[in-house]
Amino acid sequence: xxxxxxxxxxxxxxxxxxxxxxxxxxxxxxxxxxxxxxxxxxxxxxxxxxxxxxxxxxxxxxxxxxxxxxxxxxxxxxxxxxxxxxxxxxxxxxxxxxxxxxxxxxxxxxxxxxxxxxxxxxxxxxxxxxxxxxxxxxxxxxx
Ligand code: CMP
Numbered sequence: 001x002x003x004x005x006x007x008x009x010x011x012x013x014x015x016x017x018x019x020x021x022x023x024x025x026x027x028x029x030x031x032x033x034x035x036x037x038x039x040x041x042x043x044x045x046x047x048x049x050x051x052x053x054x055x056x057x058x059x060x061x062x063x064x065x066x067x068x069x070x071x072x073x074x075x076x077x078x079x080x081x082x083x084x085x086x087x088x089x090x091x092x093x094x095x096x097x098x099x100x101x102x103x104x105x106x107x108x109x110x111x112x113x114x115x116x117x118x119x120x121x122x123x124x125x126x127x128x129x130x131x132x133x134x135x136x137x138x139x140x141x142x143x
Contacts, residue, residue, distance in 0.1 A: 002080070002081045002082075002083065002084065002122065003082060003083065003122035003125060003126075004078055004079060004080055004081075004082050005035070005076055005077065005078050005082050005125050005126075005129060006076075006077050006079075006082040006083045006086045006118060006119045006125045007074070007075070007076055007077075007117075007118075007119045007124075007125050007128035007129045007132075008027070008074070008075050008077055008086065008090075008116055008117060008118050008119075009072050009073065009074050009075075009116065009117040010023055010024075010072055010073040010075075010115065010116055011066075011067065011072055011113060011114065011115060011116060011117065012066065012067065012069045012070035012071065012072055012113075013066075013070075013109055013113040013115075014107055014108075014113070014115040014116070015039075015070060015071050015072060015073060016070050019107045019115065020073055022106075022107065023103055023107055023115065023116060024073070026089070026103055026106075027075075027077060027089075027103075030085075030089045031079055031085075032077040032078065032079045032082070032085075032086065033077065033078040033079065033141060034075050034076070034077060034078075035076050035077070035078045035138050035139050035140050035141075036075060036076040036129070036132075036133045036137050036138045036139065037073060037074070037075040037076075038073070038074060038075075038132075038133075038137070039071050039072070039073055040071065040072060040074055040132070041068075041070065041071045041072070042067055042068045042072060043068060044064060044065075044068045046068065047063070047064040047065075047067040047068040048064050049131075050067070050128070050131065051063055051064060051067065059111075059112065062112065063112060066112055066113065074132045074133075076129045076133060076138060078140055078141060082125070083118075083119050083120070083121060083122055083125055086118045086119075087118050087120070088102075089102060089103060090102055090103045090104055090115075090116050090118045091103060091104040091105050092104065093111060093114060094111045094114070095108035095109070095110065095111070095114055095115075103115055103116055104116070
């Protein structure tokens with residue numbers, strides 16, 4: 001059964017360029033509830049750990065440097081079928097291939113600076129949420 005949370009991160013370039021407010025508005029207008037959110041700055045070790053699945057790929061070092069280059073917003077989003085529905089509204093990893101109206105089409109600069117991260121499975125949504133948020137920082141619908 002599909003889970004009801006996903007994890008997102010608004011990446012450094014989008015935060016630096018003042019896009020966070022518009023991205024958050026689009027998330028809410030698309031029917032997601034923000035149940036946890038904060039502004040934080042990933043250390044290099046945080047970024048290495050978060051993206052460890054990509055270790056060894058040609059873009060890994062550069063991705064780690066980029067993701068630790070400035071503040072990011074991290075958030076847990078709640079909605080039925082959250083992982084798949086969020087991936088629909090963010091669009092393709094490469095903004096050039098992203099569909100019209102998607103967050104990456106509207107706000108991304110490149111494959112690396114692609115505005116937002118979104119979990120790719122329920123398991124990763126849990127793991128990523130747990131990496132950044134304690135239970136007392138979360139406000140699900142029933143609370
Ligand atoms: P994200 O959804 O955060 O998950 C992994 C990230 O790696 C991805 O978005 C991209 O920013 C980055 N990425 C994936 N493929 C490439 C690539 N070919 N070149 C550069 N960065 C990439």
